[in-house]
Amino acid sequence: MKHSLSALGYLIWKDLLLEFRSKEFIVSVLIFSLLTIIIFSQSINLTTMNPNEIGPAILWVSIAFSASIGIPKIYSKEKEENTLESLLITPISRDLIFFSKLISIFILLIITEIIIFSLSIILFNIQLLNPIIIIISLITTFGYSTVGALFGAMMIRTRSSEFLLPILFLPIIIPLLIFAIGSTEIALQLNDWGKCLPWIGLGITYNLIFFPISIFFFEKIIID
Amino acid sequence: MRRILVLLCTIFSIINVYLIFKWVPTEINQGAIQRILYIHVPLAWISMLAIIILAITSIIYLVTKKPIWDHISVSCAEVGIVAAIGMLISGIVWAKPVWGVWWTGEAKLTTALILFFIYCAYLMFRSYFPAGPLREKSAAVIAIIGAIDTPFIYFAAQIWEQNHPTIVIGPLATQESNLGGDLALTLLFSALTFSLIFFTIVYLQTRYKILEFKLEQFQKRA
Amino acid sequence: MDEAISLENITKSFGNNLILEDLNLKIVYGEVLCVSGRNGSGKSTLIRILSRLINPDSGNFFFNGKPIHDSKEFRKNIGVLLDSNMLYQDMTILENLNFSSSLYGIKNPQKNINYVSELLGISNYLKSRVKELSRGFKKRTELAKILLHQPRIILLDEPEINLDKATIETLKDIIVQERKKGASIVLCTHSEQFNEPIGQKFAYIKDRKLILSKNP
Numbered sequence: 075m076k077h078s079l080s081a082l083g084y085l086i087w088k089d090l091l092l093e094f095r096s097k098e099f100i101v102s103v104l105i106f107s108l109l110t111i112i113i114f115s116q117s118i119n120l121t122t123m124n125p126n127e128i129g130p131a132i133l134w135v136s137i138a139f140s141a142s143i144g145i146p147k148i149y150s151k152e153k154e155e156n157t158l159e160s161l162l163i164t165p166i167s168r169d170l171i172f173f174s175k176l177i178s179i180f181i182l183l184i185i186t187e188i189i190i191f192s193l194s195i196i197l198f199n200i201q202l203l204n205p206i207i208i209i210i211s212l213i214t215t216f217g218y219s220t221v222g223a224l225f226g227a228m229m230i231r232t233r234s235s236e237f238l239l240p241i242l243f244l245p246i247i248i249p250l251l252i253f254a255i256g257s258t259e260i261a262l263q264l265n266d267w268g269k270c271l272p273w274i275g276l277g278i279t280y281n282l283i284f285f286p287i288s289i290f291f292f293e294k295i296i297i298d
Numbered sequence: 299m300r301r302i303l304v305l306l307c308t309i310f311s312i313i314n315v316y317l318i319f320k321w322v323p324t325e326i327n328q329g330a331i332q333r334i335l336y337i338h339v340p341l342a343w344i345s346m347l348a349i350i351i352l353a354i355t356s357i358i359y360l361v362t363k364k365p366i367w368d369h370i371s372v373s374c375a376e377v378g379i380v381a382a383i384g385m386l387i388s389g390i391v392w393a394k395p396v397w398g399v400w401w402t403g404e405a406k407l408t409t410a411l412i413l414f415f416i417y418c419a420y421l422m423f424r425s426y427f428p429a430g431p432l433r434e435k436s437a438a439v440i441a442i443i444g445a446i447d448t449p450f451i452y453f454a455a456q457i458w459e460q461n462h463p464t465i466v467i468g469p470l471a472t473q474e475s476n477l478g479g480d481l482a483l484t485l486l487f488s489a490l491t492f493s494l495i496f497f498t499i500v501y502l503q504t505r506y507k508i509l510e511f512k513l514e515q516f517q518k519r520a
Numbered sequence: 521m522d523e524a525i526s527l528e529n530i531t532k533s534f535g536n537n538l539i540l541e542d543l544n545l546k547i548v549y550g551e552v553l554c555v556s557g558r559n560g561s562g563k564s565t566l567i568r569i570l571s572r573l574i575n576p577d578s579g580n581f582f583f584n585g586k587p588i589h590d591s592k593e594f595r596k597n598i599g600v601l602l603d604s605n606m607l608y609q610d611m612t613i614l615e616n617l618n619f620s621s622s623l624y625g626i627k628n629p630q631k632n633i634n635y636v637s638e639l640l641g642i643s644n645y646l647k648s649r650v651k652e653l654s655r656g657f658k659k660r661t662e663l664a665k666i667l668l669h670q671p672r673i674i675l676l677d678e679p680e681i682n683l684d685k686a687t688i689e690t691l692k693d694i695i696v697q698e699r700k701k702g703a704s705i706v707l708c709t710h711s712e713q714f715n716e717p718i719g720q721k722f723a724y725i726k727d728r729k730l731i732l733s734k735n736p
Contacts, residue, residue, distance in 0.1 A: 080622060080625075081623050081625070084619055084623065088608065088619050091610075091611065091615070092608060092611065095611075096610055151610075155605045155607075155608065155609055157605065157607070157608060159568075159573055159602055159604060160600075160602065160665075162573060163573060163595055163598065163600050164595060164623040164624060165592045165593070165595040165596040165623070165624060165625075166592075166623050167592065224443075228423075228427075232426060232427050232428065234426050238422065238426055241415075241419050242419045245415040245444070245447070246444065246447050248412050248447075248451055249447065249450035249451050249453070252451075252455065252457075252458050256454075256458050272457050273457060276450070276453055280450055283446060284443070287443065291439045291443075294360060294439065295435055297573070297574075297575070298430065298431060298573075298574040298575060430534060518533060518537070519538075
């Protein structure tokens with residue numbers, strides 16, 4: 075157990091170190107999501123629209139799109155340099171590889187979200203610093219990371235991962251996307267925990283079901 | 299077997315067409331347009347049935363690793379996507395005169411649309427991924443996850459609907475159509491016919507895929 | 521002598537290509553097995569089957585005379601040099617070796633790292649990033665990486681590629697040394713440099729079959 079935890083720590087450290095040195099994920103995801111947000115905010119007349127209604131949609135759609143762009147990057151190291159095989163012959167449980175990818179994606183997405191949130195506060199003048207919204211983003215990001223870590227692993231053996239991943243990823247995370255937009259709207263307009271509860275229940279159930287399923291299937295799809 | 303199934307399908311379809319267009323009385327509120335429902339509802343039923351069977355056969359494939367289950371899965375997905383397209387188009391045509399809009403954010407519509415995209419994802423993945431056991435296994439996982447995802451989409455869309463009431467302004471939107479005995483019977487018969495056609499096509503497709511697979515095996519040995 | 525790995529009636533194909541057919545092989549501790557064969561004859565596939573990176577279509581796999589229950593225990597005992605890249609290019613040699621030893625749960629990694637890097641002559645380059653190294657040094661680092669946890673079964677896929685003569689001699693010494701320690705070594709190669717004097721058993725793959733022979 076202790077060995078597993080330290081191995082997990084090293085796996086995450088390795089992912090983040092490689093990301094820190096190449097900056098592939100952060101750069102592509104940040105630029106892409108910033109672009110989406112700016113394009114939206116330019117094409118919508120913010121003076122006539124209620125930013126509390128339109129803001130959450132733009133925010134979460136841009137995060138979902140950029141996550142689908144960024145997730146293949148987390149696996150691109152293992153893919154382009156083909157290091158996955160040498161990871162698979164080490165005596166660590168394959169679940170650890172999944173956990174490490176999930177946590178790396180989670181950490182990187184949270185960093186992205188912090189930057190995007192700050193920008194949205196400036197652009198749309200919405201009050202995103204709210205405990206409900208923080209919980210909503212944690213639930214959503216965890217779901218994105220789970221589904222992303224599983225589908226990203228499928229993409230290692232194909233050349234068209236950058237194109238195929240969004241097509242698989244986006245339909246599956248749509249419940250989470252609806253959850254994130256709907257509950258953020260309520261949090262912004264009413265700031266009421268009670269009204270958010272059915273939403274939060276849905277988000278948590280989604281994670282509770284998809285997390286074990288993804289762990290279970292990960293080993294099946296990673297080895298021939 | 300094959301001939302009998304095709305013959306049965308033909309007979310049922312002819313009776314079905316007669317029932318829908320001739321025998322059943324026109325519904326009072328919606329008029330002739332209501333007859334689309336006799337095709338739309340069975341198609342919706344097929345597209346749901348297909349994803350459930352697809353998920354079940356995918357699970358069986360993952361457990362047994364027998365190629366036949368993979369063949370059945372692909373056939374289901376192929377029929378399912380056609381049914382989903384048919385359901386969407388017939389639904390759109392029906393909604394315009396009845397609801398006054400082509401499309402709205404209603405929970406069932408959203409679910410149907412995303413279901414279509416899940417079928418797309420499944421089939422596109424299969425065609426882009428290099429062939430081999432890894433492709434079949436990954437596709438099975440996608441199918442299972444897609445099937446589990448569908449109720450979530452429905453519930454999410456439903457909560458969404460509660461908070462964002464859709465405005466349906468069609469002339470007949472508020473009137474509840476009452477399904478009388480004849481109407482219900484026709485619908486039931488139509489659903490039966492479409493199910494029969496579904497199983498026949500899946501059966502034929504699977505047969506074809508098995509033959510293809512055998513040919514490949516044969517070429518491998520040669 | 522004890523059996524390390526034995527394969528029974530292994531068949532493997534990729535898509536429509538049948539690579540290996542009805543393959544039987546016994547690998548014994550304290551022995552070196554040299555497998556030769558043309559390009560594309562299935563040597564790398566054999567290495568991947570032996571390291572359980574790919575599951576064969578059919579056939580049985582035994583480790584220490586028994587079917588595998590705990591694959592982690594098996595993976596702890598093997599060191600595999602694959603034909604594909606095994607190092608993270610953006611990390612230094614030291615980081616790569618440290619990372620690998622943490623995955624194997626090695627208690628005192630510094631000692632092992634010092635030992636293998638001395639052995640393969642990379643101790644002066646530990647702080648350089650892998651992508652800045654020449655191919656020969658990358659190969660040496662990969663060899664260092666697989667010897668780090670002192671495996672009892674060593675599978676090498678064309679280790680001579682990109683190595684100079686002196687390093688090949690070192691590699692031969694290492695192989696002999698490991699064999700004396702009781703390790704079992706499988707060497708896939710088409711170089712004749714390994715024919716004498718380290719290879720005791722020879723085999724070649726021809727027409728999807730593995731054929732054992734006394735002589736190279």
